[in-house]
Amino acid sequence: MSHPSDDIKGVTDSDKFKFVVLKKVASISSVLRNTQEFAEGRSGRIQLDMDGDILECIVEYLYYNFKYKDKAASGSVPEFKIPTHLALELLVKADYLDI
Amino acid sequence: MRSRRTTSNVKGPNSALTEFLRLEGITDAFRRRREAEGTTTQPPEEPSVSAATPPPSGHRQRRQTKRRRDLDLDPDEEFIPEHDDDDDDDADADVYYDDDDVQGVKISGEEDTCVECGTTFYLNVYLRYLQLKKGYLCDMCNEVLKRQERAKKRNQVSARRKRKTVALALLNKRQVLLPKLQDICIHEISNNINDVDVLGNIGETNLNKISQILSKNRSLNNKTIGLFLGPHCKALEFWDCSNVDSDSLNKIGSFCPYVESLTLHMCGQLHNDNMKYFSTNLPHLKHLSLDGPFLISDSMWQEFFETEVGKNLVSFEVRNTHRFGNDSLIGLLENCGSKLTLLKLSRLDTVDSGDVWSLLPHYLGESTLTELEISYPVREELITDDLIINILSVTGDTLEYLNLTGCSNLTDKLLSDGITKFCPLLRVLILDSLDQLTDEGFANAMGSYSTINQGGLTKVLLSNCVGLGDNALYALFQHSGSTLIELNTNSIHNLSKESLLQMFTDDLHPSKVEQQQQQEQNSISYFPQVHLLLLTTWDIGFVRSVDDEVVKAISDHCTKLQILEVYGNNRCSSRVLVREGLLLLGRQSDSI
Incomplete structure (x- = not known):
């Protein structure tokens, strides 16, 4: 990591939860990737209107995707579990983030 | 023993x-x-x-x-x-x-030396005898061996799991990819659909996806169908309504008054009353597609077409019902025949009068039909070359989609005097199971088609057209090679390995130059290379001449090809190396 702002970005949300995510991990979402051309890219912070638990799931998925995307063919990828009560809301947010 | x-x-x-x-x-x-x-x-x-x-x-x-x-x-x-x-x-x-x-x-309790590490230990019945080294292992070495065996077993299990995943993905015609979060959510929602009260604003694509998954899982029922209905709906698609009863189908009419396009498949519970209700409550309905509405009676169909809604229809599709009879078809044609842009009639067993079918060109004359399907007539002699040629002569200039599957009475005349004369805009041609088409007839017709249709075809399905062969395929490639996206040549067993190889080998390749010279000397067939720039899906199953070599050639030359089906081609082995990104389906060696 050469410089924190190059590699790490904070994804914060309305509940004042803050998640620090590697830039290349966050870039899996095309929406988050595209924000880098704007003010978010300079500040390294992205404000998202989501609840903390939803965002936690999303960050978990981003890391899951980052870790296993090259191993998908091997068949040894564990299932990604999501809490059932969040499924609907998560679907909306996932749709928004294009992941 | x-x-x-x-x-x-x-x-x-x-x-x-x-x-x-x-x-x-x-x-x-x-x-x-x-x-x-x-x-x-x-x-x-x-x-x-x-x-x-x-x-x-x-x-x-x-x-x-x-x-x-x-x-x-x-x-x-x-x-x-x-x-x-x-x-x-x-x-x-x-x-x-x-x-x-x-x-x-040596019996239990005696002293022995481990054949692996040389330490001395006391024998007991749990120790293992190594046949290879002719001696016992000590406790420690035994543990190590056990661990190795366990790891080996684990590897075997994971290898089996991997084969299973790949096989499953092959069946679904896609490559193994990490699921998107949206797909995971949709899966979770579908599994717990009975606990969902409202789906909310999750986007139309996701809504459709959930609806399709529910249909696939056969869990679309009276309760779950309600999740997809709302006043904002303009297009509704339910692919399996077999568990949705008549009352719930009425909800479509009451909850979605603005619906313009309605697709109900396997709608065996759709009743006369539903049609009546739709005809009064869905004033904006323009596109209707029903599969299996066998409770709608002949008289109800006629009544429906007489109503305002019936008269407004611009696209109509009906399949798999024995109650849509001659009079119903006349009713449809009389009331909205001139406005139709899409007409699909499949497996209508009671439309059994040749005279009624021959009315089609008369009523469709003024229409701007873009899609036409007449498939699986109850008797093959009902659909003749002349009938289709007449229809094409009046509607062919706007037609983009033509499906004549199972009209096995049709011959080369349809191609030479119909399709290739009157269809300049045709993109999709489906002629499955037309066994009277001949290689020569198809090749000649396609040869002259480029003067009428310069755009080329994007989807051509010719499965079970057993009369076709190399010349037909080459003529098709020559006409539509640059536009073809999907092709089905399943069971055209006359295709030969040599010709297929020639079509997919560079013209300057030494072997081809030689073949060209041979062709000039005597009359062996010679095909120059074809360029299939966009071909994405090709089913070449049950063409026995297709082997590893042909698959390799196809894989190398069709750069956009994603799915190649080779079911029943037992000369395609696991040895063939195909390009990355190409799914080869149906090899015997791929079975688990």
Whole structure:
């Protein structure tokens, strides 16, 4: 990591939860990737209107995707579990983030 | 052998030990070790072996020589089965008998040296005998070996799981990819759909996805259908309504008054009353597609087409019903025939009058039909070349999609005097199971088609057109090669390997230059290379001439090809190397 702002970005949300995510991990979402051309890219912070638990799931998925995307063919990828009560809301947010 | 095992329980102390050893699962190890010792050195305790025990080595030798004899068999010589079952059984029985006698070996509690690490240890029944090194392993080495075996087993399991995943993905015609979070959510929602009260604003694509998954899982029912209905709906698609009853189908009419396009498949519970309700409550309905509405009576259809809604229809599709009769078809044509842009009629078993079918060109004359399907007529003679040619002559100039599957009375005349004369905009041509089409006829028609249709076809399905062959395929490629995206040549078994290879080999390749010269000298067929720039899906199943070489050539030359189906082509083996990104489906070697 050469410089924190190059590699790490904070994804914060309305509940004042803050998640620090590697830039290349966050870039899996095309929406988050595209924000880098704007003010978010300079500040390294992205404000998202989501609840903390939803965002936690999303960050978990981003890391899951980052870790296993090259191993998908091997068949040894564990299932990604999501809490059932969040499924609907998560679907909306996932749709928004294009992941 | 079995009888000996059952009696061993009452044999006394020796048998109890045998039983114990057998329970511990080390009977085999003892047997093997004893056999090994029997062939190398005779232990001093040998005299104490029961006289009744026949020497095992004799059996072994007999078996070994027999095995050798089997191996020496000339491969061409027919194998003559020998009556050896009893012989083997006897031998096994003897070996098991030997288990009872453990005096010739070190027994539990004695000191021994580990063959692996050389440490001294006390023998117990849990230790393992290594046949390879002819000695016991100590506890530590045994653990290591166990761990290795466990890892090996785990690897086997994961390899099997991997094969399963790949096979499953192959079946679904996609490559193994990490699921998107949206897909995971949709899956979770579908699994718990009965607990969902409202889906909310999740986007139309996701809504459709959930609806499709529910249909696929057969869990679309009276409760779940309600989740997809709302006043904002303009297009509704339900692919499996078999568990949705008549009352719930009425909800479409009451909750979605603005619906313009309605697709109901497997709608066996759709009732006359529903149609009546739709005809009064869905004033904006323009596109109606029904599959299996066999409760709608002939008279109800006529009534429906008489209503305002019926008259407004611009696209109409009906499949799999025996109640849509001659009069219903006339009713449809009279009321909205001139406005139709899409007409799909499939498996209508009671439209059995040739005269009614021949009315089609008359009513469709003024329409701007873009999609037409007439498939699986009840009798093949109902749909004739002349009928289709007449229809095409009046509607062909706007037609983009033509499906004549199963109208097996149609011949080359349809192609030469119909499609290739009147259809300048055609993109999709589906002629499955037209067995009267000939290679020459198709090739000639396609050869002249480029003067009328310069755009080219994007989807051509010709499965089971068994009369077609190399020339037809080449003519098709010449006309539409640059635009073709999906192709089905399933069961066109006249296609030859040489021609396919020629079509997918560079014209400057030495072998092709040679073939060209040969063609000039005598009349062997020669096909220049074709360029299929956009071809994405190709089903070439049950064309036996397709082998590894052909698949390789296709894989190399069709750069956009993603799915190649080779079901029933048993010359396609696991050895063929295909390009990354191309799914090869249906090889025998891919089965789990």
